[in-house]
Amino acid sequence: MKDIVALCKRRGFIFPASDIYGGLNGFWDYGPLGVELKNNLRDRWWRDMVIAPPLGPDGTPVNIVGLDSSIIQNPKCWEASGHVGGFNDPMVDCRESKKRYRADHVFVLIPKDGEGHAFAFDQDAEDVEIEKRLKKLSRGKSVADFNKEVLDQVPLDMFSNIIGPDVKTAGTLTEPRQFNMMFHTYVGATASEDNKAYLRPETCAGIFLNFKNVVDSSRVKVPFGIAQIGKAFRNEVTPRNFIFRSREFEQMELEWFCAEEDVPMWFDFWVEQRRAFWLSLGLPKSELHFLDVDKADLAHYSSRTIDIEYRFPFAAPGFDELEGIAHRGNYDLTQHQEFSGQKLDYFDQAENKRFLPHVIEPSTGLTRGVLALICQAYTVDENRPSGVYLDFHPSMAPKKAAILPLTAKDKHVPTAQKLYLDLRDEFVVDLDIKQNIGKRYARQDEIGTPYCFTIDNETAEDHSVTVRDRNTMAQERIHLDKVKDFLREKINGRS
């Protein structure tokens, strides 16, 4: 991860937010290349959901419409959704070190003979040795299961007997307390409880609040979906692992409304669609894992969730969550109907009946998806000057091609500029003129540009250019007139 984070900063993918002020834990900025990569993933999701949604089990396209709702909604929304009362993480504080830990991420280890103090280790500590040791000891068990086993063997007064992760004396950890993860602010000039409002912790709430508006204003009929992409905010106790768990992030969420009896069919349908999505972007089957979430670990609204997990480097050889596909029942519409006093049921004309549809929700982190794509693309190759290249799927690469005049001389530059102007309406391309050609290739390898077109002396004679393939470094010559078709075929699979 250290190398990946360094490359992201060096090449302009991702910077710590407020970098010049020392950063702000859990916040990140997307640089010139990061924003292109993020937009590519965002646009692909939107295209697959809203512009060209998949064919349903009956062979006809499913119906999905888009939405862009406010980040701040009426605070009653979050009472109804259960977030004011229940969107909590348990945390413990250390009175001595003043550090804060997620209680459910702290392993308790007892000495072999059961005598003396126990030690607490923070699974979120950014310490490779501790991480390795915990992985070995826990053998994939959750903290809760592991601690239960330990404490069943040797009953221990948890807090007075434990030495915290960053101190040497026992008894400095507080009892776990529930900590609400919603950021809040005040709407208007007075900062009182009456005008307290929340930044949304998930984007889907705006979809449920607009369910009736969408049904009344569009020609949608159940089953149908509403899709939304946008920022979400969670005051995570321990933001960790680069952009994986941040306090401000982006989500891409689909709420699929269907009849209760059709839930099993649609649930399987969406799991398959989402599997195909990630495979098509270059995440290999071997690096994905589908976890049927344990009943005890389900979110308060869910009766079943399948997590699509990816083998992020910090989790390897295990996996960590990339996307969740949840059956939310009709929990949200029921709650918002009750709290708002507005009827939210759907009238099925064919069946002549009213009901609150059930919801299947594929919810993915856009920014977490960006991290998965970067981790998967990162390829060490000692045989090239850069020592590393990013093997992005061409459709995700921030730059599709670089146009490189061999020298900065008059002979090569005007042709390069002409090619650049010709391509840039259709593709995001880079015109890179200065430095020796080896250094320019190395830079393009490090930012994952799949093709480089080089203009040299031969170009003036026969109108051909060299195409260099990022992964194989093989070079071939093609005619200038064929460059656009070449890219169309390689990037979009068509010419």
Ligand code: GAP
């Ligand atoms: N509406 C359902 C929902 O929000 P979730 O499992 O809490 O469910 C869905 O979040 C996805 O959002 C996760 O699978 C993850 O990709 C992303 N996500 C959640 N918390 C995040 C965080 N703190 N930082 C980055 N991404 C996050």
